[in-house]
Amino acid sequence: MRRSLALTPESDGKAPSTPAAPRSDWATIAKLLPYLWRYRWRVGFALSFMLFAKLSNVAVPLLLKSLVDSLVIKPGSAASMAVVPLGLLVAYGALRLMTSLFTELRELIFAKATEGTARSISLQVFRHLHALSLRFHLERQTGGMTRDIERGTRAVHSLISYSLYSIVPTLIEVTLVLSLLAIKFDAWFAYITLAALVLYISFTIVVTEWRTKFRKQLNELDSVAHSRAIDSLLNYETVKYFNNEDFEARRYDESLEKLRRAQLKAQSTLSLLNTGQQLIIATALVLMLWRATVGVVSGTMSLGDLVMVNAFMIQLYIPLNFLGVIYREIKQSLTDLDKMFGLLEREREVADVPGAVELAVQGAAVRFESVNFAYDKTRPILRDVSFEIPAGKKVAVVGPSGSGKSTLARLLYRFYDIDAGRITIDGQDLRGVTQSSLRRSIGIVPQDTVLFNDTVAYNIAYGRPGASQDEVEAAARAAHIHAFINASPKGYATMVGERGLKLSGGEKQRVAIARTLLKNPPLLIFDEATSALDSTNERAIQAELESAAQNKTVLVIAHRLSTVVDAHEILVLEAGRIVERGSHEALLAQQGTYARMWRLQQSGGDQPVPALQA
Incomplete structure (x- = not known):
């Protein structure tokens, strides 16, 4: 919407x-x-x-x-x-x-x-x-x-x-x-x-x-x-x-x-x-x-x-x-x-503090320390959330809709300031660094991709303005959309329409993946990055995402558990609280919320992606 x-x-x-x-x-x-x-x-x-x-x-x-x-x-x-x-x-x-x-x-x-x-x-x-x-x-x-x-x-x-x-x-x-x-x-x-x-x-x-x-x-x-x-x-x-x-x-x-x-x-x-x-x-x-x-x-x-x-x-x-x-x-x-x-004169709700410094990224290790947050003070979203994404590792967050998963990404981007606690990258509190340097260091593939009413090339190059045509095409190949673009009469000059409405949901998502790959930041967020793709393309692109995520810190927000079985740690979020955490095997062994979600998805035909099995 x-x-x-x-x-x-x-x-x-x-x-x-x-x-x-x-x-x-x-x-x-x-x-x-x-x-x-x-x-x-x-x-x-x-x-x-x-x-x-x-x-x-x-x-x-x-x-x-x-x-x-x-x-x-x-x-x-x-x-x-x-x-x-x-x-x-x-x-x-x-x-x-x-x-x-x-x-x-x-x-x-x-x-x-x-x-x-x-x-x-x-x-x-x-x-x-x-x-x-x-x-x-x-x-x-x-x-x-x-x-x-x-x-x-x-x-x-x-x-x-x-x-x-x-x-x-x-x-x-x-x-x-x-x-x-x-x-x-x-x-x-x-x-x-x-x-x-x-x-x-x-x-x-x-x-x-x-x-x-x-x-x-x-x-x-x-x-x-x-x-x-x-x-x-x-x-x-x-x-x-x-x-x-x-x-x-x-x-x-x-x-x-x-x-x-x-x-x-x-x-x-x-x-x-x-x-x-x-x-x-x-x-x-x-x-x-x-x-x-x-x-x-x-x-x-x-x-x-x-x-x-x-x-x-x-x-x-x-x-x-x-x-x-x-x-x-x-x-x-x-x-x-x-x-x-x-x-x-509208005041900036989120502003750089006086003397804010550039974010110095070393390994891009992320820590949430007792974070509390609410969009509306009468309805808390996150309650005492604490976890760590070690440098170069992947942590996944799963849970029902409305549990606060996407809020984690918004807070990491510092679209909002938290009510209590601390979020750090390599030990640096996000509130003490400039927003520009913070967002330069993060790339995201959102679930709801909105594109500019411009060409495909422009939308991919938006990940890194000034990128050459060869770099844009390389990113498109990695996102498995190059063949589709070349098959169009105008190729990379094809207009995508208002909010990208001329493209299908899967095509828009692959454009979003391509521009994030082109940006190539040290910290990646995948918010249901392959939700609009069919199974065949999902397997191929999931492999590309895994390749792009090598040696990067990754936060994955997912509904389909089969896409996160190889995560360093999986967090189960419910009503703004982490109710379970651990590896895929450890969570299955607990026979708790995660195991119940896994059985439900498996019975529904959502088989694990072989390339991502632990």
Whole structure:
């Protein structure tokens, strides 16, 4: 079953942290600033170009005023008419060009900062997610989490773009226009403009804050619908097995219906916001033009002044007209970015201790010393488990499902930290060494093999990235899958499909065996390594595994006892406790749990593999 569907208790009392409460917008911006700081010179140049662009833009109405006033020609001034407007027209065109030029230079200079910041944050989140514990990944929903990361990355672009390209330029332009209106005309022009701006911005902020809850609900429902669709498609075969296409469609439609209602509510509140904004803008524009018209009629203002005031208002209110959208997008971007930063702040349940050292492997002798562990504190999994795997020896663990066998492998990989006791390799406590060096030294063939949606060659070479094609093929031969791969039309370039679904269970397991053989670590874990193979292939591959395990320390987790009869020691695990231990012959002689399991399997036709008999 996919991890996104794992039924792991949420309230297990074990996770060290819970998702942080949403931070304030300023706190989110403060988290973003260090990423931008490395591009501070580019930010400075971009702001300079933006200032030049706005100065050019504000100069356009001033020049337009002079152009209109120059058209009021006195008799006998034909030469003046021929020269002055032509020069003003050229200057007008030059200012328009400079506005566009400086704007494009700003975007060109700052593009590297925007893309670099988005890349840095996305990479950091990706690395952090891989560093989080297995518990987090068992509880997460893949679709929703990837949606959060996607929106968070997009939010970086939106936030920088809207703030640097819209909010800051508009504030600069408003300041310049208010100053010019107050200086050139009576203060009422500035008062009307300022009052309209204050009312517009206040209305926008109040209504947008009110709408934010609907937008958040919309995003949550979008993530739920996306997660359901992804989970259903990833489990395509299961849906088909149980003939549940209609059931899945109904579940998805329920999510879509909730999403539709949320979208309608979001759209209706957006219409209310836009209507209110237009009413404020229209009222202010009428008042400004009315005062300018009165001034022209009374002779205190020229026709060019009227044109200039109108041009200023148009230039000012066009960007303000989008302020509601911009503010909403910035708020949404901050929310999305906060969610992604929230992922970054999820504490690592399993982390390297300060001063952790590299694991120094000598013989790879493994010791479990009085180990206690529970995924959920109310249900212990391992109880006072102690055993040793001597260097270069093989120890097998058998027992019923749910007894804790696979948990031993997870603890050895340090996917979880134990509650009590100690696990060592060559006398080194696993909690005192780096996880990277520990996992470099271990190879595993899991019972449930999941492959990447890539080629067969890629999946085998994943055991040791950078391995040559000859090494990949040698590992495939050892895992008895080379002939099958060569028989495929594309050979090693054959795509295996999502999670390897184009391959059979046995083929996937042989790919897993091949990549573990390619890794060639000193410590091996075989977790039902041949469970998906037929008897013929099992015998052949078991012999290869035995060959690969020579002079290595091996932990075998098995249900079929016939595959572990040659183990140095066999541990019988029941309800998290070792109830029997010894060699195959010694355990049979005890006539206990192991002997009973052996007789049961033999009567079922599970004969020992001859090559592995003691």
